[in-house]
Amino acid sequence: MTNVKKNIDINRKASSSSWFNGLVWISSFLILFIFIGLILKLLWGSQQAFATFGIEFLTRAIWNPVTQQYGAVSAVLGTLVTSLIGIVIAIPLAFGSAYALSEIIPIRISRIVTPIIQLLAAVPSIIFGMWGFFFIVPLMARYVQPFLKHNFGHIPILSALFSGPPFGVGLFTGGLILAVMITPFIAAVMQNAFQNTPVLLKESAYSLGATKWEIMRYVTLAWSKKAVLGGIILGWGRALGETMAITFVIGNANKIGWSLFAPSNTISSLIALEFPESATGSLKMSSLMGLGVILMVISFLALFCSRYLLRQSERKLRGN
């Protein structure tokens, strides 16, 4: 018996050729190296900026290539505001479509409509940029902003948000386009979570006389809230790093103001616009790298949270 076992062991050792194992391990290590290299290289590249401005780099509101003064605040604020506008608009859109496609529309139709809506996720981001630039921006400039200004312009806080000439570009337009881009991602996660809710729970609520909406509100949402939250944060993480679509409609101005319709900048749009024209090793390039580090930290944190939540809900599903 022991002899046989030994033989098998020898056999396995001899034939489980090390070249295949080697290749598999090398590929996996390569992924680790890329990730670690990305983090280290960005930190290394931003060294000069942090050495020159210190930690104040994070709190300075200046971005002036002429006087060589750089600070991250306006770009970081732009990124946060556009992505938050995007997520606020995207949540009802994603929820509505996920609700309709998982609970209301007959499965035969929803099987056709779901992939069509998911096609939105496949459209390249630069196409959203063009769509925004040629379609949404004029719409904003001609109709939406004048309308908002006319109707809400006299209310103290809102008037500040809607102030400025109607260019059509700016934080709000950027957020709107982000919303359209991230909706399919959030909707896919939500729809999956809704469909995974145990039918027994829903049926018992039906038997108590609950309406469809009440079941969604008190049974399905309650059961899948972690996955829903995970999906929303995943969408937010995508919105944070979105570059090409935003670059077209943000207006490129490094100002901080209350107006949602003033030209502005995000971290990624600033990098896309100014990195190609900055000299290697210059303070400007280092500051742009510093912005990249900030973007990396925020978006990895967001991705980490969403992964954690989605994992937990997966575990719950398996537990059931």
Add this chain to the structure above:
Amino acid sequence: MDLSSASSQLNNSWVQKNNLVQRRKLKNQLFIIGALGITGLLLLVLFSILAILLINGLSGLSLFTLSHMTAPQGIKGGLLNPILGSLFQTGLAIFLAIPIGVLAGIFLAEYGNTRMVSLVRFISDMLMSAPSILVGLFIYTVIVIYLGYSAFAGICALAILAIPLIVRTTEDTLRLIPTTISEAGFALGAPKWKVIIFVCLPIAKGGIMTGILLAISRIAGEAAPLLFTSLGNSDWSWNIFAPMTSLPLIIYQYADSADDQWVQLAWTAALLITMAVLCLNIVAKSYLEKGLKNKRK
């Protein structure tokens, strides 16, 4: 308490209850209509994008556009070099990404559940959703600084974006294979690598193919990581260490220019890339669906 007052009380509570039921029903209907409306709105958005692309892009689509290089302002140019550049860079990037992605996917699915495996899975997931412009910055610091702007740098950036997608789909499909099948292979005395290559991979072929097609459709439309890696080039050269243009880059350069011809070319390029990406996506998804149906049988 006489009979009539009791009956009126009963009546009252009945009316109240009825009101409540009606309110709940109304709320239910409002939310259902809202959800349906939102779904319609999303479809409308997709169709508006496609319609705008078709209206503006089709008029510039001609044999001339497809067979001529981009030209300086004022001279009529085409899209030949961006089309070639897109094919060239996407193709090489995916060839670079396939072996790495598939092997790492095998590692995640077939090499147990050690700490190393979960670490690689975690990092691959993070890379999958990492902002693509950061990948561009990374490649700039490790390749462009030393070799200059080149198609090679762009290819590396695109490959980094494609690898996590391939890893994920490879792992998922390999995990679907019943362990009895690979155990049958082991029972015949086949070593692990033989079981994986000759038993598991052929079964998982469809799923892995889907992942590869999805990865192509994602990186083909990327412009952000190419902005400061392959830079763009108004001419064509097969030299992998020279700058190279691509359809997304040409859209970025031409779309907000003042020259009408360039804007027209940007629309045509946008139409081409969107159609290519969407078709790839549809093919990949239907491939996946077919594979699943076969499995269910």
